[in-house]
Amino acid sequence: MVNPKFGKFLKEQVDDLKRIGFLSHVRVLEGINSSKSTLDGKEVLILCAPNYLGMADHPEVMQAAKDAIDKCGAGSPAGRGIMTNSIVLDLEKKLAEFKGTEAALCYPTGYIANMGGIWPLMTAGDTIVSEELNHASIIDGCRLAKGTNRIVYKHLDMEDLENKLKESVEERSKGKTMIVTDSVFSMDGDICKLPEMIELAEKYDAFIYIDDAHATGVLGKTGRGTLEHFNAYGKVDVVMGTLSKAIGTVGGFVAGSEELYYYLHRLSRPFYFSTGFLSPPVCGAILRAIEIIEKEPQRHKRLWDNTRYFKKGLESVGFNTGISETPITPVIVGTPEGAGELSRLLYNEESIFVQAFSYPVVPKGEDRVRTIVNAHHTRKQLDYALEAFERIGRKLDVI
Ligand SMILES: Cc1ncc(COP(=O)(O)O)c(C=O)c1O
Numbered sequence: 001m002v003n004p005k006f007g008k009f010l011k012e013q014v015d016d017l018k019r020i021g022f023l024s025h026v027r028v029l030e031g032i033n034s035s036k037s038t039l040d041g042k043e044v045l046i047l048c049a050p051n052y053l054g055m056a057d058h059p060e061v062m063q064a065a066k067d068a069i070d071k072c073g074a075g076s077p078a079g080r081g082i083m084t085n086s087i088v089l090d091l092e093k094k095l096a097e098f099k100g101t102e103a104a105l106c107y108p109t110g111y112i113a114n115m116g117g118i119w120p121l122m123t124a125g126d127t128i129v130s131e132e133l134n135h136a137s138i139i140d141g142c143r144l145a146k147g148t149n150r151i152v153y154k155h156l157d158m159e160d161l162e163n164k165l166k167e168s169v170e171e172r173s174k175g176k177t178m179i180v181t182d183s184v185f186s187m188d189g190d191i192c193k194l195p196e197m198i199e200l201a202e203k204y205d206a207f208i209y210i211d212d213a214h215a216t217g218v219l220g221k222t223g224r225g226t227l228e229h230f231n232a233y234g235k236v237d238v239v240m241g242t243l244s245k246a247i248g249t250v251g252g253f254v255a256g257s258e259e260l261y262y263y264l265h266r267l268s269r270p271f272y273f274s275t276g277f278l279s280p281p282v283c284g285a286i287l288r289a290i291e292i293i294e295k296e297p298q299r300h301k302r303l304w305d306n307t308r309y310f311k312k313g314l315e316s317v318g319f320n321t322g323i324s325e326t327p328i329t330p331v332i333v334g335t336p337e338g339a340g341e342l343s344r345l346l347y348n349e350e351s352i353f354v355q356a357f358s359y360p361v362v363p364k365g366e367d368r369v370r371t372i373v374n375a376h377h378t379r380k381q382l383d384y385a386l387e388a389f390e391r392i393g394r395k396l397d398v399i
Contacts, residue, residue: 021336027353032057035376044351045381047371052327053217053299054376055248055289065249068284076277080265087283092261095253098224098290099216099241100233103261104253106278107271110213110242111137113252116270117240118180118209119144120263125175129153129164129206131192133185138211142180149174155185158196165204177206183226184214187362187370189328191219194230209238217246218326223293223300246293249285251278303327303375306382310373313386318399322368330368331389333398339367341396350388 001007017023030038034057036045055061068087077083088106095104107113114137122128124147130138132155142150149171154160161179165172179201181192192210201208212225220228225241227233238260243251254264264271278286293299307327314321320332333339336358343356346369354369362368373382393399 035374035378035381039347039353042347042351044347044353045385046353047373047377047385048354048369049374050214050245050328050372051248051376052246052303052372052374053223053248053289053293054374055217055246055292057376058248058289058292060292061248061285061289064288065281065285068280071284072280074281075279076275079273079275080277081272085280085283087280087287088278091278091283091287092253094287094290095241096255098294099212099239099253099255100224100227101239101255102258104255105261105264105268105271107252107254108274108276108278109250110211110240110244110252111140112270113240113242113254114138114141114211115144116141116268117238117254117264118142118178120267120269121145121209121238122148122178123175124148127151127168127172127175127177129161129168129177129179131155131181133182133187134180135182135186135211135213138180138182156190156193158193158200161197162200162204165200165206169204172205177204178209179206180209181211182214183210183212184219184326184328186214186328187357187368188322188330189214189324189326190322191215191229191325192226194226194232194236198232198235207237208235209240210236212239212241213245214326214328216241216243217293217300218303222297243282243286247286247289249282249289251282251286299375303373306373306375306377309379310371310377310382310386313382314371314389317386317390317393319389319393322366327372327374329371329373331371331398332366332368333396334365334367336367338396338398339369342392342398343369345392345395346388350392352385352388 027039072085072087092104118141122145127149128142129151132152151164153164183192215225217223219225239255241253243249311329322330322332339356346352354371356369358367
């Protein structure tokens, strides 16, 4: 280390991370992200990847990435304010069509989409009313919006949201008000109460920003997301999403009106000042994945059949799956040791990978492993997993 002060700072921090167990080993995937893959040299059933519709390992999606390289090259030509690959524009058009909005602007990741989406929209004097369990990327987007008034409302509590909107009328009169929420909560798998939020937004002169990261490809009759699920087309101003979950690739987007598109195109700093953009292979893969999702609705149906089957199986033997309504199904154990042990024994003894989560990712006392089934899991795999969960659950006295 060149600078001793900096070296000392890093060493102390890393020692602290080790002491609280936050520097645990991250499993290494060798090969392709499928339902069954090799992790740390061992073939396991993966039950925690948000590859909801099996797009990450779909041969046509992988081929489309290769074809796009042949057609458009490997990288982005320049920052988006200078020059854009035509395939990026094709993708943005397709995304807008898929999400049912006028336009969609792409970002390199969902995380950056939230930062680049929220930050420029909210300026000094504006008010952000944010749901308690919002994803870190929303929180960081709000933090970057300097000079804004920030209010947090309780998880899914529409009465609290209304009270907070009422109490802040004077403060809010200085600018715009944005209500911002995850549409599917990534740790509990529950869904925001969008119809009630729309009513409150109309009543209290606010606009709504939803994060459709875990809803895109999942919610709605054909997997288009939260607007389709609640038939709320035209009632939400901003819909952010990620392409790294059900779409199986990488990237993020912010969708809404044409004006939103042009505004962000010029004023979203993470967008404008970056050359590191969605590359042609990624765009090609996403375009093909969306085409497949549209053409093969049976995948979406199978995702939900598998979800119901697996959730019911876990609940029937006594596991606490919380308030999940989606393929994200937590198995709540309640202690960090218990959650860690459940994950460890499932991996070591049953060849199943599910990740354990503890505080600060989830509240204290709600330590869990988070399961996510996908459309490609077979009934045989799910039955095997249910039996394994039951065996290990009994061994650990969790059920
Ligand atoms: C609700 C939510 N929003 C945003 C993101 C960030 O998306 P990405 O992984 O594409 O950066 C995630 C990812 O985990 C998420 O769960």
